[in-house]
Amino acid sequence: MHRPVSRYRIAGSALAVLTLAGCGSSSGGGGEEPTTAPATTQAAAKDKGPVCVGEAPRDGVHVLRGGGFQLPGDVGVQYTEAQADSTTRKATLREGDRYESGQRQWTVEPGGQVTVSDRSYTVRQICSYRVVLEPKASADKAALAVAPKSMEAVGGSADAPLCFTTNPEVPAAAGFPAEGEELSLVGNGGVQRFPTGLSLTVSYLDTGEGTAGVAANCAAIPAAAYEDVRVGDPVEFAGVVFEVSDLTEKAVRITRTKT
Numbered sequence: 001m002h003r004p005v006s007r008y009r010i011a012g013s014a015l016a017v018l019t020l021a022g023c024g025s026s027s028g029g030g031g032e033e034p035t036t037a038p039a040t041t042q043a044a045a046k047d048k049g050p051v052c053v054g055e056a057p058r059d060g061v062h063v064l065r066g067g068g069f070q071l072p073g074d075v076g077v078q079y080t081e082a083q084a085d086s087t088t089r090k091a092t093l094r095e096g097d098r099y100e101s102g103q104r105q106w107t108v109e110p111g112g113q114v115t116v117s118d119r120s121y122t123v124r125q126i127c128s129y130r131v132v133l134e135p136k137a138s139a140d141k142a143a144l145a146v147a148p149k150s151m152e153a154v155g156g157s158a159d160a161p162l163c164f165t166t167n168p169e170v171p172a173a174a175g176f177p178a179e180g181e182e183l184s185l186v187g188n189g190g191v192q193r194f195p196t197g198l199s200l201t202v203s204y205l206d207t208g209e210g211t212a213g214v215a216a217n218c219a220a221i222p223a224a225a226y227e228d229v230r231v232g233d234p235v236e237f238a239g240v241v242f243e244v245s246d247l248t249e250k251a252v253r254i255t256r257t258k259t
Contacts, residue, residue, distance in 0.1 A: 047128050049084020051234060054110035054125035059141060059166045060132040061121070063093070064236055066225025067216060070097050070164040072135075072143040075117040076221070079131045080105065089126040097221055129226065129234050129241075141166075152195075156220045159197030163218035163238075172196050172238035177256050182245060185214060185252045198223070198238050202252050212244070212252045 056062075061077075063069045068078035076097030083090040094105045095116055108114060112123045114133070119140055125132040135141045147169060148161035162170055175194040177183050185192055187205040194200075196218075203213035203225070216224040216237050226235045233244045235254060242254035 047082060047084055048086060049089050049128070050087065051129075052125055052127035053089040054123070054132070056125040056132040057134050058168075059145065060124055060134050061144065061166065062236065062239060063131045063133065064216070064224035065129050066227065067223040068097055068221055069223075070160050070219070070221065071116055071119065072140050073117045073119055075119075076164075077114075077116055077121075077133070078222075082126075082128050083107070084128070089128075091123075091126045091131045093131065127234070129236050153197035155197070158219070160219040160221075162196045163198065163221070163223065170196070172198070173240045176238070176240055179256050179258045182253050182255045183242065185254065187212070187249075187251050194238070196238065200237065203227075205247065205249070205252060207247060207249050210247060212247050214252055214254075 061069055061071070063077055063079045065079050065082060068076045070076045075095065078094045078096070078099075079091055080094055081092035083092070088109070090107050090109050092105055092107050093114065094103050096103055106114065108123045108126070108131075110123055110126050113136075114121050114123060120136040121133040122136060123131065124134045135144065144164075144166045146161070146165070147167055148165070151162070151171060153159045153162055162172070165172075174196050185200055185202050187202040189201065192200045198216060198218045201215045201217075203215045205212045210230055211228045212230075213225070213227045214229065214235060215222070215226070218238075224235070224237065226233075229235060229244050231244050231247060234257070235242050235244065241257045241259075243257055244252065245255040246253040
């Protein structure tokens with residue numbers, strides 16, 4: 001017997017995207033842009049490049065594919081598209097903490113410089129699933145590492161210090177499985193919530209094509225939108241890297257990789 005094909009999508013799987021004001025080649029952005037957020041366009045199945053290019057510093061800012069990261073100065077940056085060939089990687093970034101019509105975007109490479117609201121960052125690493133930025137100013141590094149006033153999530157934008165930080169003392173991965181163990185995300189559009197404010201949703205699941213989408217939200221900001229992931233693909237949430245280990249008709253299973 002043929003196994004039945006399961007496919008569904010939930011509303012809002014194309015998450016908002018942020019803009020970047022910095023070095024690199026601009027693709028512009030004006031009044032002709034759509035008013036809804038574009039989906040991440042680079043499908044994992046078509047990605048022919050190395051998983052990562054460059055080295056990630058321990059205190060780097062991890063901007064996840066399809067999602068954004070709040071930065072000092074009430075601004076943010078989002079990783080909207082991955083581009084790769086057999087040896088190199090580039091990434092398309094936007095500025096802002098969520099997508100808005102008319103935003104500019106830039107293509108960046110490892111080692112490049114970007115400037116967001118007069119603050120400079122070095123692109124240290126580009127992966128299929130994240131871009132890692134390093135602030136050039138010590139004041140910005142310090143601001144990103146400030147300990148939250150509370151380690152308990154309360155919901156909404158108040159959780160930003162828990163969600164968007166480089167402070168190693170923040171228990172961002174609270175509620176995650178141990179290394180080598182599996183986390184099952186139910187594929188019915190339900191939301192799985194974690195103690196530090198992170199929530200994960202399976203945005204679609206297609207067992208016929210063997211692909212799925214997994215979206216993350218934290219502090220009311222779309223933090224990631226992994227589209228067209230397959231078994232074996234890496235994804236990251238709250239600074240923790242997982243590998244997609246199984247796709248069933250009911251769930252997406254991801255395994256926490258060993259560090």
